[in-house]
Amino acid sequence: MSEASADFWKRVADSDLLYSFRRSPGAIIAAVVTLGLGLAALLAPWIAPHDPFDPAGLSILDNFLPPAWEEGGDARFLLGTDDQGRDLLSAMLYGLRISLAVGFASVILAMIVGVWLGLIAGYVGGFADVIIMRVADVQMTFPAILIALLLAGIFRGTAGPGSSDSATMMLLIISISLSFWVQYARTVRGSVLVQASKEYVEAARLIGVSSIGIMVRHILPNVLAPVLVIATINLALAIIIEATLSFLGVGVPSGRPSLGTLIRIGNDYLFSGEWWITLFPGVLLGVLALSVNLFGDWLRDALNPKLA
Amino acid sequence: MTDLLSVSDLTIDISTRRGELRAIDGVSFGIGRGEVLGVVGESGAGKSMLGNAVIGLLPARARIAGGQVWLDGDRIDALPRADLQHLRGARIGMIFQDPQTSLNPLYRIGDQITQTIRTHRPMSQTEALDEARRLLTEVGISASSERLAAYPHQFSGGMRQRVVIALALAGNPELVIADEPTTALDVSVQAQIIKLLKRLCQERGVAVMLITHDMGVIAETADRVCVLYAGRVAEIGAVDDVLARPRHPYTQGLMAANPTLTGPLDDGLRQIPGSMPTIAARPKGCAFHPRCSEALALCRDRRPPLITAQKVECSCFLYHQDSQALKAT
Amino acid sequence: MVSFIFSRLMQAIATMLVVTLIAFVLFRYVGDPVNQMVGIETSLEQRETLREQLGLNDSMSVQYLRFVVRALHLDFGVSYQQKEAVSAMIAQRLPATLELTLVSVIFAIGFGVPLGVLSGLHPRSLASRAFMVLSLIGVSLPTFLIGILLIFVFSVQLGWLPSFGRGETVLIGGWSTGFLTSSGLQSLILPSITLGLFQMTLIMRLVRSEIMEVLPTDYIKFARARGLSDRVIHFGHALRNTMIPVITVTGLQIGSIIAFSIITETVFQWPGMGLLFLQAVQNVDIPVMAAYLMLIAFLFVTINLAVDLLYVTVDPRIRLAGTPA
Numbered sequence: 002m003s004e005a006s007a008d009f010w011k012r013v014a015d016s017d018l019l020y021s022f023r024r025s026p027g028a029i030i031a032a033v034v035t036l037g038l039g040l041a042a043l044l045a046p047w048i049a050p051h052d053p054f055d056p057a058g059l060s061i062l063d064n065f066l067p068p069a070w071e072e073g074g075d076a077r078f079l080l081g082t083d084d085q086g087r088d089l090l091s092a093m094l095y096g097l098r099i100s101l102a103v104g105f106a107s108v109i110l111a112m113i114v115g116v117w118l119g120l121i122a123g124y125v126g127g128f129a130d131v132i133i134m135r136v137a138d139v140q141m142t143f144p145a146i147l148i149a150l151l152l153a154g155i156f157r158g159t160a161g162p163g164s165s166d167s168a169t170m171m172l173l174i175i176s177i178s179l180s181f182w183v184q185y186a187r188t189v190r191g192s193v194l195v196q197a198s199k200e201y202v203e204a205a206r207l208i209g210v211s212s213i214g215i216m217v218r219h220i221l222p223n224v225l226a227p228v229l230v231i232a233t234i235n236l237a238l239a240i241i242i243e244a245t246l247s248f249l250g251v252g253v254p255s256g257r258p259s260l261g262t263l264i265r266i267g268n269d270y271l272f273s274g275e276w277w278i279t280l281f282p283g284v285l286l287g288v289l290a291l292s293v294n295l296f297g298d299w300l301r302d303a304l305n306p307k308l309a
Numbered sequence: 310m311t312d313l314l315s316v317s318d319l320t321i322d323i324s325t326r327r328g329e330l331r332a333i334d335g336v337s338f339g340i341g342r343g344e345v346l347g348v349v350g351e352s353g354a355g356k357s358m359l360g361n362a363v364i365g366l367l368p369a370r371a372r373i374a375g376g377q378v379w380l381d382g383d384r385i386d387a388l389p390r391a392d393l394q395h396l397r398g399a400r401i402g403m404i405f406q407d408p409q410t411s412l413n414p415l416y417r418i419g420d421q422i423t424q425t426i427r428t429h430r431p432m433s434q435t436e437a438l439d440e441a442r443r444l445l446t447e448v449g450i451s452a453s454s455e456r457l458a459a460y461p462h463q464f465s466g467g468m469r470q471r472v473v474i475a476l477a478l479a480g481n482p483e484l485v486i487a488d489e490p491t492t493a494l495d496v497s498v499q500a501q502i503i504k505l506l507k508r509l510c511q512e513r514g515v516a517v518m519l520i521t522h523d524m525g526v527i528a529e530t531a532d533r534v535c536v537l538y539a540g541r542v543a544e545i546g547a548v549d550d551v552l553a554r555p556r557h558p559y560t561q562g563l564m565a566a567n568p569t570l571t572g573p574l575d576d577g578l579r580q581i582p583g584s585m586p587t588i589a590a591r592p593k594g595c596a597f598h599p600r601c602s603e604a605l606a607l608c609r610d611r612r613p614p615l616i617t618a619q620k621v622e623c624s625c626f627l628y629h630q631d632s633q634a635l636k637a638t
Numbered sequence: 639m640v641s642f643i644f645s646r647l648m649q650a651i652a653t654m655l656v657v658t659l660i661a662f663v664l665f666r667y668v669g670d671p672v673n674q675m676v677g678i679e680t681s682l683e684q685r686e687t688l689r690e691q692l693g694l695n696d697s698m699s700v701q702y703l704r705f706v707v708r709a710l711h712l713d714f715g716v717s718y719q720q721k722e723a724v725s726a727m728i729a730q731r732l733p734a735t736l737e738l739t740l741v742s743v744i745f746a747i748g749f750g751v752p753l754g755v756l757s758g759l760h761p762r763s764l765a766s767r768a769f770m771v772l773s774l775i776g777v778s779l780p781t782f783l784i785g786i787l788l789i790f791v792f793s794v795q796l797g798w799l800p801s802f803g804r805g806e807t808v809l810i811g812g813w814s815t816g817f818l819t820s821s822g823l824q825s826l827i828l829p830s831i832t833l834g835l836f837q838m839t840l841i842m843r844l845v846r847s848e849i850m851e852v853l854p855t856d857y858i859k860f861a862r863a864r865g866l867s868d869r870v871i872h873f874g875h876a877l878r879n880t881m882i883p884v885i886t887v888t889g890l891q892i893g894s895i896i897a898f899s900i901i902t903e904t905v906f907q908w909p910g911m912g913l914l915f916l917q918a919v920q921n922v923d924i925p926v927m928a929a930y931l932m933l934i935a936f937l938f939v940t941i942n943l944a945v946d947l948l949y950v951t952v953d954p955r956i957r958l959a960g961t962p963a
Contacts (some may be wrong), residue, residue: 007686016790042654059726066766116859133836138653139653139657140658142653142893142932142935142939142942143893143897143935143938144894144897144898146897146901147897147899148899150916150919151927152921153919154918154919154922154927155664155668155927157919157922204939210683222677227654237778241778241780244780244782244783245780245781245782245901248780248782248901248904249900249901249904249916249919250920251916251919251920261780264782264783264786268786268905271786271789271794272794272801276790276794278648279786279790280790283783283786283787286783287775287778287779287783290778290779290780291774291775291778294777294778295774295778317750364863366859366862366863367856390868392864394865394867394868395865396864396865397862397863397864397865398864398865398866399865402863402864403860403863403864405856405859405860405863407856410855410856410857411856411857411860412857412860413857413861413875413878414857414876414879415878416875423865424870425865425866426868428864428865428866428867428870429865453710473860476860477863477864479864480864480865521677
């Protein structure tokens with residue numbers, strides 16, 4: 002694998018990756034913001050001023066408090082409180098954590114499923130290839146969010162209302178990732194078809210290296226760059242889809258509010274003047290999606306992989 | 310006699326990540342009325358850049374850094390956009406290398422021709438159509454309505470290049486720049502196209518700037534030849550003189566490498582050792598000296614000026630009057 | 639060309655068959671149709687009779703065939719939740735969604751194409767850069783967030799435009815339209831911007847990159863070398879050659895717009911099909927979900943087919959050669 006990864010890093014260097022990174026302020030800002038938000042999400046239990054999910058710490062008397070600098074604000078709650086008196090800043094940090102966790106989990110699951118299906122389609126070929134690619138074609142006709150929404154709906158129908166929080170979460174992650182696998186599969190399949198026709202793969206096969214060995218040693222390194230780019234761009238999309246599903250009320254379980262859930266709650270109070278419950282989580286979500294997107298955009302331009 | 314086109318000391322810079330690079334370095338030449346000047350050199354010598362500069366179509370990264378271009382008494386190297394449009398097509402026509410990509414695939418042949426005619430001449434659509442028919446006949450394509458209504462992809466490569474020639478002549482220009490007009494064509498059609506171009510320009514009295522890397526094409530077509538090397542003129546003179554006795558070692562090398570010019574093959578094809586330096590790595594002094602078997606010590610440091618050596622202009626210290634003296638030092 | 643159209647038609651039918659199969663499986667196996675239709679007090683025998691009446695004991699292929707034939711007759715069963723024919727529910731909601739979609743598409747194309755051309759021709763100008771930054775923000779922000787922000791600014795803060803519903807509608811031959819009243823038109827503004835913004839930025843970026851790709855090509859250079867005017871080159875030669883991908887993407891986006899209307903309709907409480915579908919998902923109202931799925935798939939497939947046919951008229955290489963290049 003070392004030889005293969007060396008090849009990857011050589012390609013990274015060839016593409017002037019570092020050079021272009023240092024030259025594009027947008028990419029630097031996006032990377033810094035993404036990292037910062039990721040860190041904040043990771044450390045939420047330690048840096049959040051309150052535990053928003055501890056019922057003992059909540060007082061209904063504290064509800065609808067505006068941000069601390071507004072009239073009627075309370076210094077304990079920097080960004081104000083929501084309808085149940087939860088500290089908004091803390092709820093946002095925990096929400097960010099959940100948004101990012103669901104996003105990462107969906108992307109990784111989609112990547113694993115997609116890469117393997119692509120390898121199978123390209124390497125095994127025949128009937129498996131036809132089936133996998135046909136399903137991919139049909140699925141590509143529909144936008145990811147529709148597929149995720151439909152799957153979430155079906156899972157709700159089969160699982161019933163009494164299912165546990167973690168089961169709901171798992172199903173949500175599966176719904177989102179199932180709408181993403183196609184792009185990985187297509188890219189990997191294309192690369193496999195190109196590589197498999199090359200002499201060294203043929204030679205490896207002749208000297209008796211197993212099929213899986215060939216795939217791992219020779220083909221995976223070649224698809225690393227495009228897969229990385231797809232994953233980054235998908236991460237932004239996954240975060241948006243999760244937020245949207247949660248906003249629509251079919252996303253994360255209500256016991257674990259994500260940024261989308263917070264916005265959904267706040268939206269009910271937008272007209273009565275409690276704008277902060279909607280706007281702060283909204284801005285945070287926007288900044289998160291924008292910076293991940295910017296970073297992905299730059300990565301795509303810099304690595305310039307052939308995407309299927 | 311004043312030349313139709315006169316280029317003097319033209320210098321073109323390209324801006325790259327590594328800074329400004331000099332693509333064309335002080336090039337001067339002239340083309341008389343009805344004359345065919347062959348511009349020859351390896352790829353990367355700056356031939357196309359030169360042609361594009363004359364018609365004002367330099368890529369965005371390139372700019373004219375010095376020198377002048379005159380066409381029939383008008384200075385044309387710094388024209389405003391609107392005037393350039395009146396110049397292109399009407400006074401200077403251009404033929405590109407690849408007829409596959411020169412024609413817009415989504416427009417009918419007839420529409421592309423009439424559009425060009427009507428841009429430069431006050432004609433009605435019907436008159437322009439008649440003119441288009443006449444032009445097509447002139448370039449050897451039967452001018453049926455069917456042909457006019459065809460799309461480029463329905464024509465063969467040679468036919469498309471004929472259409473391109475018709476388009477270049479549609480505005481009755483005084484000068485045609487032909488940038489490798491046959492390189493992308495089948496060998497069997499190349500000679501036909503070159504003959505057609507030569508004949509049409511002769512009949513119409515149009516001067517031609519023929520850009521090519523093929524000494525054979527030059528020998529057949531051109532009146533005078535200008536040899537470019539690494540963005541500079543190596544040698545320029547009448548084709549007969551240059552071919553009969555090439556002065557510059559580079560021209561000698563080019564000739565020796567061309568089977569049609571060296572005569573019987575048993576003479577042996579010789580290649581110039583090494584390759585032309587890229588634009589970013591041009592050596593000091595004479596750009597050719599690292600590959601030159603006759604290089605003098607001073608070739609490494611000093612750039613040879615263009616001097617007249619028996620009717621032909623040549624930039625090589627071997628022909629300097631005091632070169633022997635310089636050699637001694 | 640005939641074979642090209644035929645193969646596309648076959649693909650469309652294949653896709654529809656796959657989708658109806660999924661819808662059928664959904665309809666038949668997610669939850670028990672009988673349990674959904676009767677109350678708790680219904681006896682087992684009564685349930686069995688109902689099961690027999692509904693044909694649920696027939697073989698799978700017969701049931702699937704019946705399902706498809708019914709769908710072809712626009713019979714999608716009865717909503718579990720509303721106890722009303724699904725087709726009637728959809729028909730009642732369809733005008734709202736289609737009108738919203740139409741206005742959004744016009745907005746997306748009407749702004750996207752000119753902005754794309756301008757920023758493609760002058761990629762370094764300040765305005766182009768500003769548009770690109772704005773478009774990146776537009777692409778990155780979730781639709782519902784844009785809707786909420788628009789409501790917050792234009793309804794809550796400024797009070798200029800209505801924030802929910804369709805306003806007054808006029809009924810013309812069973813079609814309720816919001817185009818004929820001022821409140822109906824006003825109500826369309828914010829939702830259609832919300833819905834069309836993503837597509838607008840997409841079209842703009844696409845047109846821009848296509849224009850930038852076409853400008854350095856040989857035929858544009860040759861057109862310049864012939865002295866054609868900038869107007870003819872940019873809006874004739876260049877734009878025409880960018881239209882093929884633009885038509886494709888725009889066509890495909892119409893499908894996405896209809897799908898995304900689920901979100902916009904929720905934010906603006908717009909009484910269309912999207913809202914209906916979302917309520918069905920929340921209530922696990924399977925017949926409505928299955929019907930919506932098939933309807934959306936049908937729209938997608940039809941639009942794809944229309945895009946292919948448009949292709950053929952724009953690109954002579956396909957029209958005359960029979961196969962796309």
